[in-house]
Amino acid sequence: MMNSKDGLYGSFHDPVMAQGLTRRLAGLALPRALSLMHVCGTHEHSMAKAGIRSMLPAGLRLIAGPGCPVCVCPAADIDLAVQAARREDTIVTTFGDMFRVPSGDTSLELMKADGCDVRVVYSPLDAIKIASENPGKEVVFVAVGFETTAGPIAASIRAGVPENFSIIQSIRLVPPALEFLLENGRKSIDGFILPGHVSTVLGRKGYSFLEEKYGVPAVISGFEPVDILRGIVELTEMVLAGPPFSVLNLYKRVVSENGNVKAQKLIDEVFEPAPSNWRGIGSIPLSGLSLRDEFSRLDAMTRLGLELSAEAEDVRPGCICHEVILGESEPEECPLFGTGCTPRRPHGPCMVSSEGTCRARYQYRPAGDIY
Numbered sequence: 001m002m003n004s005k006d007g008l009y010g011s012f013h014d015p016v017m018a019q020g021l022t023r024r025l026a027g028l029a030l031p032r033a034l035s036l037m038h039v040c041g042t043h044e045h046s047m048a049k050a051g052i053r054s055m056l057p058a059g060l061r062l063i064a065g066p067g068c069p070v071c072v073c074p075a076a077d078i079d080l081a082v083q084a085a086r087r088e089d090t091i092v093t094t095f096g097d098m099f100r101v102p103s104g105d106t107s108l109e110l111m112k113a114d115g116c117d118v119r120v121v122y123s124p125l126d127a128i129k130i131a132s133e134n135p136g137k138e139v140v141f142v143a144v145g146f147e148t149t150a151g152p153i154a155a156s157i158r159a160g161v162p163e164n165f166s167i168i169q170s171i172r173l174v175p176p177a178l179e180f181l182l183e184n185g186r187k188s189i190d191g192f193i194l195p196g197h198v199s200t201v202l203g204r205k206g207y208s209f210l211e212e213k214y215g216v217p218a219v220i221s222g223f224e225p226v227d228i229l230r231g232i233v234e235l236t237e238m239v240l241a242g243p244p245f246s247v248l249n250l251y252k253r254v255v256s257e258n259g260n261v262k263a264q265k266l267i268d269e270v271f272e273p274a275p276s277n278w279r280g281i282g283s284i285p286l287s288g289l290s291l292r293d294e295f296s297r298l299d300a301m302t303r304l305g306l307e308l309s310a311e312a313e314d315v316r317p318g319c320i321c322h323e324v325i326l327g328e329s330e331p332e333e334c335p336l337f338g339t340g341c342t343p344r345r346p347h348g349p350c351m352v353s354s355e356g357t358c359r360a361r362y363q364y365r366p367a368g369d370i371y
Helices: 009-013 015-026 041-050 075-086 108-113 124-133 147-159 174-183 196-202 204-214 225-241 261-270 293-298 300-304 321-325 357-363
Strands: 034-038 060-064 090-094 118-120 138-145 165-171 191-194 218-220 247-249 271-278 282-291
Touching (some): 009 015, 009 225, 034 041, 034 225, 041 357, 075 090, 075 108, 075 138, 075 300, 090 108, 090 124, 108 118, 124 147, 124 165, 147 165, 147 196, 165 300, 174 196, 174 204, 191 225, 196 261, 204 218, 225 247, 282 293, 293 300
Parallel strands (some): 034 060, 191 218
Antiparallel strands (some): 271 282
């Protein structure tokens, strides 16, 4: 059993250990085809880089779920940021991955090229600092992410922000998305590989509904090749052994049983659960966050008079990002993949972020592949 005490970080890249896990996986007798879904963009990036899928036995499929926050951010939210950017004396701040996500034929990158003041930041504290340094301007922070991002944003707001600071709220929650998948015909999912970063906040208990309500097996995995292979092996063995199923924490060097209780408390103090739209998926009940009344003045929509567009185009013609996000299609099945849609000129959101499934598959595609 590997743990943080042995100090062997390199062991998580050890090819000998990886080969042992691959042999263990190959030795499993699969009575039928199995589909395991991961719900984390960083997992997808790591899997593509390490060529994990090439190590799987026939009949075992590893599919990507809605685990990239940039990919599931609806076009309507980006349109709100575009509206804000068009205002005079307004600075829009955003994480780098959001800069080039398309909304129709525009993006925040194109707005900046047109002369709007759009700035990339690395944390909400950067955006707050910009607001403090520009008291004569409105500063809008596009708050995108999952539970991992919600904690620092809540902490920043709780500590106090300048009067000219507001946010476009676009944070989404992972557990309601998993429930949505299970409640809406995704019965073909045999088990989940749960996101490591989000799990540091939620803890293993944050997924107890999977075993208690749905009887679905799952593992919490780290991001290194041996982490991921071990997660696949143990999840597959659990599926083959049959119920009762459980949620296994295989990332104990980082994830605890109860998670980051302080971060959970901060998120609850600043936000409350609310319905949320996911790009290409639609509305999922209580899968997002809205500001509590105490902090409602920070809502950029109200403060700046921004309006949700009913015409915002989540799925552009020819794009199948919505199918990729749900694990219904592979990126390589898209006719635009690598031709009409590349990281430099993305047609859909899954090609923008390094956590996007299409971007990861394109970046680590086999040498010589031409699309």
